[in-house]
Amino acid sequence: MEYTPAPLVKAAEQFARLPGIGMKTAQRLAYHILSLPTETVREFSEGVLSARESVHFCDRCQNFTSVKSVFEPANVVTGSHNDILCPICEDTARRNSRTICVVESPRDVSVFERTGGFDGVYHVLHGLLSPMDGTRPEDIRVKELMERLSGDVDEVIMATNPTIEGEATAAYVGRLVKAVGIKVTRLAYGLPAGAALEFADDVTLTRALENRNEL
Numbered sequence: 254m255e256y257t258p259a260p261l262v263k264a265a266e267q268f269a270r271l272p273g274i275g276m277k278t279a280q281r282l283a284y285h286i287l288s289l290p291t292e293t294v295r296e297f298s299e300g301v302l303s304a305r306e307s308v309h310f311c312d313r314c315q316n317f318t319s320v321k322s323v324f325e326p327a328n329v330v331t332g333s334h335n336d337i338l339c340p341i342c343e344d345t346a347r348r349n350s351r352t353i354c355v356v357e358s359p360r361d362v363s364v365f366e367r368t369g370g371f372d373g374v375y376h377v378l379h380g381l382l383s384p385m386d387g388t389r390p391e392d393i394r395v396k397e398l399m400e401r402l403s404g405d406v407d408e409v410i411m412a413t414n415p416t417i418e419g420e421a422t423a424a425y426v427g428r429l430v431k432a433v434g435i436k437v438t439r440l441a442y443g444l445p446a447g448a449a450l451e452f453a454d455d456v457t458l459t460r461a462l463e464n465r466n467e468l
Contacts, residue, residue: 315377316339316341318338350373352407355413358377413440443461
């Protein structure tokens, strides 16, 4: 008869709450944790807790930031609060705040920043519209984006993934942005550099044709 200590079962259940982690993987992780020195496990748990407690949302773009940079100190008379800004939003000298790139998650910001080819700013929705999952416009950061458009903004780039949810979100947000007279563009998708046509799927080839450029 199999016997598993209750604390180990509880640890596995916690790992299983993470996205993409099934119970078998969670159990392997739990057993691995128990094989580590106590100090290593303590550092691991403290590192996770520290990240959760020290990372905040940027009040402007909704991206994660660990820097509590305060923009425009609170007015004692009006009682207005201080804005916590991420390094990108605060870098007004090198970033073009008139171009906003809208993405699904903070991970997408990291992807763009690795390329070094975008000098605008971002807006993180923290999700996509999905009627199947019950995700509505009020469940993601659409309202915060629209509030930003009252300033000097020339273009909003919809850079959500080319999935059903991503396309639906881009279309919905795009209509709202166009309604206030701001240019909306969609991130182009097509063949990746170095790819062979024979390995491309139909959707990728269609996108490549639609977004073709003049030589």
